[in-house]
Amino acid sequence: MPDRVPPGPADGAEPAGKPRRPTMVDVAAKAGVSRALVSLVFRDQPGASEATRQRVLRAADELGYHPDNAARLLARGRSRTLGVVLTVHQPFDADLVEGIYPEAERLGYDVLLSASAPGRDEAKAVEALLSHRCEAVILLGPTSPQAYLAELGRRTVAVSVSRRVPGAHLDSVHTADTVGVRQAIDYLAELGHREIVHVDGGKGPGASDRRRAYRGAMRKHKLPARVLPGEYTEDAGMAAARQLLDEDRLPTAILAGNDRCAAGLLHAFARAGLDVPKDLSVVGYDDSHLSHLSHFDLTTVRQDANRIAEQAVRQAVARLEDETVAPAETVLDPKLVVRGTTGPPPRR
Structure with missing residues (x-):
């Protein structure tokens, strides 16, 4: 007698035991409002009273609902994401990344990182970011040929950090x-x-x-x-x-x-x-x-590092928000910091 196969879920149904992700409709039902009103709340648009807004947010929190902002932005033709290319073993690049995140967040942008390393050059790192719909690319200490950087500047908004690229259509931020x-x-x-x-x-x-x-x-x-x-x-x-x-x-x-x-x-x-x-x-x-x-x-x-990072983000965003803004070069002043590895020369 053949083994009996237990009935499975109908096509399109959630597998047994796997919780279904809450939707905007669920939030609307729990809050006792329309789905359109829930959408207004999550888009931070006028049309809902403060009491209703708080009721919707509370219902979403209780259900564990999180809006898919990335999908919404892509549907509008924007990702609001900045790509950053860094070198894995450079401590200064890590310091720059720490400054990039808060400034990007302040301006309403997300950040994706892509590293260059042995066997993975900057061009591969850049293409990975562009394939993920990054709207601009910030290159930390780029070493690619000038011709490649110039071509990249024609394709997308790009910022070169710590390197001047004369004649290329891209921003640069560096120290004097x-x-x-x-x-x-x-x-x-x-x-x-x-x-x-x-x-x-x-x-x-x-x-x-x-x-x-x-x-x-x-x-x-x-x-x-x-x-x-x-x-x-x-x-x-x-x-x-x-x-x-x-x-x-x-x-x-x-x-x-x-x-x-x-x-x-x-x-x-x-x-x-x-x-x-x-x-x-x-x-x-x-x-x-x-x-x-x-x-x-x-x-x-x-x-x-913080000032350089902030300026790089601001220049990228300025050009994304206004196509008439031309690429700019920003030069920041350095400062000698004296610690314990210097002193008078030895007597000889």
């Missing part, structure tokens, strides 16, 4: 790197340093501006300039430190391309038994949360 580097070199020169090396950021965002500013500041103080090729990574800092340790004479101070590079320098010098700042001074760039840690206590050039 020339000013920040000059502050660092002026400070070291005032301490008495005469042998100051710069470990640069290679092809990273802002690296060429910082390299050029370093050479200019050293000329101003009539000091010899020396640039060691690097990147915005701890490994690059450690490699530069090993190169310097192999030489007959160490510089008295080093300006790193960013805080991660400075962390690599500090690690390598500590392993070699050197005392920073007694034996040499180290300055970073960014003032990321990494530099605040007590075992680093890093002197660094501060980029105001």
Whole structure:
């Protein structure tokens, strides 16, 4: 005798045991009002008294009903979502993201993140955001070729953070790197340093501006300039430190391309038994949360992550809300923050 198959749900019915999601109709029935009135309440439109509004919200809360805002916005042709492309291992990018969220929320926008990483370049990260209907893209420290960024600016509203992209139809927000580097070199020169090396950021965002500013500041103080090729990574800092340790004479101070590079320098010098700042001074760039840690206590050039993030969001939203607004470049002032990795040069 064949096994009996228990009856299943009719086509389209909810499976047994699975609770049905409450709908706007359910809220209307519980509150004793029409569905149209419930819709007005959730769209924050006039037409419902305060007492009725509170009754509807209370009914929705008791039922566990949440309006599908994303679907409603898409139906109107808007997602009100900003896409953000970041690099996974950059602490300063994390600081920027912390500033992006509250400003976007204040202006009525959601945020989606997409990371670039080994095997996943910025173009893939951008396309993922656009496929999820992001209305604008904010790129944190983009490294893509200028031609790609220019093409992206023609396709959508885009903001480049920490990198200038001359001639491209996109916004940019960055710190005045020339000013920040000059502050660092002026400070070291005032301490008495005469042998100051710069470990640069290679092809990273802002690296060429910082390299050029370093050479200019050293000329101003009539000091010899020396640039060691690097990147915005701890490994690059450690490699530069090993190169310097192999030489007959160490510089008295080093300006790193960013805080991660400075962390690599500090690690390598500590392993070699050197005392920073007694034996040499180290300055970073960014003032990321990494530099605040007590075992680093890093002197660094501060980029105001919150102000940069807020400005990037505002510029993106301004162009989304008004098509006549042209892309803008915003340059913010940096500030040298003196901590425990700098001091007078050693006596030799």
